[in-house]
Amino acid sequence: MPRAVRERQMLDAAVRTFGQRGYRAASMDEIADLAGVSKPLVYLYLNSKEDLFTACIRREAQALTAAVREGVRPRLPADRQLWEGLRAFFSHTAQNPDGWAILHLQARTHGEPFAAEVSAMREEIVAFVTRLIAVAARDARRDPSLPEHEVAGLAEALVGAAESLAAWANAATGVSARQAAATMMNFAWAGLGDLMEGRSWSEQR
Template identity: 65%
Template structure:
């Protein structure tokens, strides 16, 4: 009898294995320190095969960023309750964002820490992702103003600024939640749930937005 031939792994599956290994390696070692040898070993393939499929370290890193970017945007979009009021839509989108970043901390580390600090091509990929999310939040804040009957009172620039502030706060909260959890009453580490973290941001941002839609504005005294 002849030797049993091993089943050939399809290229698409093999590439995903390489990308999985690359995400872990880039997140934990950093882009500069990560080597193609490490990535190949983590993926269980030879280094020449990584180069054959993904050409170079830069192209591999770009492929990782694009995959993680698409996954995050898809998670936020899928979490949104489309027929709900604007505040509920935003809250459900935030829950999706925080749940995804908590479940995929290595992917979030690549997007939030590595890609933004290692050259313009990588940073531009993340900027495009951020622009998508900011546009989504801008639309929801505009819809909330319309629901409150004050669509004309919140200028487009003000709405856009609020959206950027909310997205920036969400990014900061995700970083805090994933890497520096609060200490519990008895010293144990506590992880904030996606629901609780989203509620924290909604209480901060939406309460203020509610006052703005009621015509209230803060002004320095004196």
């Protein structure tokens, strides 16, 4: 069997095991059995449990960011771009719950270097959303434009809310990816849409 195919089998087994049992509880014996290979072969290909977990994080992070980017068509209006990006995000996390558990729960709670891998993925998604909001503000001909720090803060808030909602949707019963994306749009775009039109909340009433 080609090395790439064998490695994919081992990573598939590792993602399932880490996602369902957690990093600490998962064993290399269990992963090897699930992949249908010997434990020495897993060590030969992927060196150690830490390296295997890191490889899982990287693969799942790359798959998630690619799904979000591929889901967005740049020529659409900003709200449609956001909708398609959210729908791609929630569809991917729903279809890959073990991978999402690794990224959202496992990697963040076991220290470096695992947390750094997830942070890099998150920064890429936040940067993508930041550009989307900035373009939306520009296209809406805001004068003056939204301050840079406000755009960055909005992107951080939006990504954080989407992450929490994805975790909830995966744990809930009967919540589809489309429903989760619609909930996020109702939560986010109502406010963003007002900002695009120059209507921002003020404590002065």
